[in-house]
Amino acid sequence: NVCAVYVYRLCKRIYSKDVLDGQGGLNAAGRWHNQGHRVVYCTSSEALAVLELRVDLGSYVPRSPYVMHTIDVPDGIITELGAEALPLGWDAVPHTGTSRAVGDEWVESARSVALRVPSIHTETDRNLLLNPVHGEFGRVRVLAHRIYRFDH
DSSP states (O other): OOOEEEEEEEEEGGGGGGTTSOHHHHHSOBTTBOTTSOOEEEESSHHHHHHHHHHHHTTOOOOSOEEEEEEEEEGGGEEEOOGGGSOTTTTOSSOOHHHHHHHHHHHHHTOOSEEEEEOSSOSSOEEEEEOTTSTTGGGOEEEEEEEEOSOO
């Protein structure tokens, strides 16, 4: 009996139809991967999705709408790494090769569709990385989406 895990992804509306393709990871590195890996970043709450993006944007307030996606990931396809299992420096600001090496190893191993890791912003929230090239990725589904505006 597999439980559903709901995660959230906030992206620009122009990327909404391809929200799970991981193309962004091919063009730019993130905290948990080096450029060249297809990785989709999600969060354990809508609030963390907004916080993650606000931190990245700094004082810039987007005028164009974003889309908040609710995504269903079966619990049985998730690997979890708690802070105690991560190397020293995984939470460095700005991020470094330490956390990227962890994510790259996970993607390349194809160990699971999803990797749950701690957020650097809150102790109770988690980020969930998705590997869209994994053989079982078809089990991940977008359940809902809605417009999200920062300028209200």
